[in-house]
Amino acid sequence: MAHHQVPRVEDTKITMDGLGSKVFGISALIGVVGLAATVGLGLAEGDGLQHFAFAYLLNYGFFLSISLGALVFLPIMFVTRASWNVVIRRLAEVTAAVMPLMALLAIPVILFAGKVYGWADPAVAASNAMSHKAAYLSQGAFTTRWVIYFAIWVGYSLFFWRTSVAQDKTGDLKYTRRLENFSGFAIMACALSIAAASFDLLMSVDPLWFSTMFGVYYWSGGFVTFFAVLTLMTMGLQNSGRMEKIVSPEHFHDYGKLMFAFTFFWGYIAFSQFMLYWYANIPEETSWYLVRTRHGWDIIAYATLFGTLLLPFLGLVSRYAKRSRKMLAFWAFWIIAAQWLNLYWVVIPEFSETLTFHPMYVTGFVGIGGLWLAGITKLAAGNSLVPTGDPRLDDSLRFENA
C-alpha cells in the first residue's frame, strides 16, 4: 500500500475513558494485596523482616529504574528535537511522573536500611576499610541524599508532564521552548543523581565493593526495560481500541531498535564492569563477583549472560523482528523478565550466599508493580493520551523509517 492514509491530528484526541478507572482499580487492588502478602510472608520468615527488606529493595529498584528510564528519555527527545516519539510521548511522561509515588515507596527502603545495607552494621562501619566512607555511608547522609534525589526527579518529571499537558489546551510554542531549554540540564542532573542513587540503593548493600560503572549499569538496565514497558503499554492501549490509527509499525520499529540498541548497551556495560575486575583480579574488587558466581548463583550469572544479553540481541537483530508485532511483544516481555532476573542476581546474593528464591520476590514484584501501574494509570486517565498541542505531532504521525 503506497498511499496509506496518514492519520490526522484530529484522530489523536484520545483518552482512557472508562478504561482508566478499571485499570486503576484492578492494579491498585493487586498492588495492595501483593504488598500485604509480601509483608505477611516476610513476617512468617521470623527474621525481623530482613528477608522482606531485600525482596522489597529488589522490586523497588526494578520499578524505579523503569520510571528513571522514562525520565531520561524525555529530555533526550527534547534536546534532539525528535518528532517520531511525540505521538507516544504522553505515555513516557506519565511513566516518569509517577515519581512522587516512588518517593513514598522509598520510605521502607530508608526505614529498613539497617536490615539491608552493610554500612548500617556497626561492626562493618567501625572497620578500617570503612573509615574513609563512614561519613558518606551513614543513615543520616543516606536519608538526606534520597531527599535530594527525589527533589530532582519529582521536580523534573512533573515539569515535563505538566508543561506538556498545559500545551494540550493552547498549543502555544512557548511550552515547547521551555521544555527544550530545561532539558539539557535535566539530562545532566538526572544522569548524576541516578548514578549516585544506584550507588546508594544497590551498590552500598556491600559497602566495601565499588564500581564506577555501576551507575550506567543500573540506568541502562532500566532504560531498556522502559522501552519494553512502553511497547507493551502501546500495544495494550491499541488492543483496547485506542491509538491503533495513530501509532504505526514505523513507531514500533523504533521501539524495537531502541530495545535492541540498549540491550546491547547494557550488555557492553555489564561485561566491561566484569571483565576489568576479572582481569585485574584484586580481592576487594572481585569479592562482589565471587559471591555471585558460586553456590548456585553462577547459574543465574549464565542465565543473565544469555537471557539478558545474547538471546534478545539475536532475537531483535533483524528488521523483520522489529516490525513484527508478535515478536516485539514477546521480546518486550522477555526483556522485562530478564532485567528483573539480573537485578535479582545483583541484590539477593547479599542476603544469601547460596542460590535462593522466595515467593516474596514475586509478590513484591506484583505489589510494587501494581501500585506503580495504578499511579501511572491515574495520571494517564486525567488527560489526553497524546500531547495534542505539540507542534511536532503532525510530523510524528507521518513518521516513516527511511
Place this chain on the structure above:
Amino acid sequence: MSANATGGLYGLLTEFDSASQLMKAVEKVRDEGFQKWDVHTPFPVHGMDEAMGIRGTRLPFLVLLSGATGLGLATLMQWWMNAVDYPFIISGKPLFGIPANVPIMFELTVLLSAFACFFGMWILNGLPRWYHPLFTSRRFRRATQDRYFIVIEAQDPKFNLERTRDFLASLGGAVVEEVNESAED
C-alpha cells in the same frame, strides 16, 4: 553520427512535475512487470519502495555472515596465538580465558560487519562508477532540482522501443526521451 558512436540506446526517460503524479505512474510501471528501471527524485519520496515493488535488500545477510566470520576469526586467532603457538602465562590467567578475548572478538565482529555493510552497499549498487548514461540528458539535470523521472532501461526483457515509448507516453508525463549510452558531442 552513427548509432555506434553514441554507444547505443540506454533507455527511455519520462518526466513529471510532481511527486503525486510520479507515484501513480510508478505503480503502473511496476504492475506492467518491468525489472530494469529506476526512479529519480530531488528528495526521498515516502512509500516509493512499495510503489516500485522493490524487494528487501540482501545486505543484512551479508553483514550477519561477515560479523559471524569476524567472531570466528578473532576466537581462532587468539586461541592459536595464545594457547598454541606461543603459550605464555600472563598474571595467572588461563592460556585461553574467554573474558580476556571478548574485546577482540567484539571488535573484529564489528569491523567485518562494517566492512560488509559499507562495501556490500557499493557492490549491490554497482559502485564505484564514474559515469552514468543519464548524464547525457540535459533534461535529466533537473532531477536534482524540481523534476521527477522514470527511466526504463533498454536491457529490460520487456523493453520494446515502440511499445515502451507508447506506454511511457500514456503515463501522463511531459515528454518521453531516448537516452543513449554516451553523449553525441
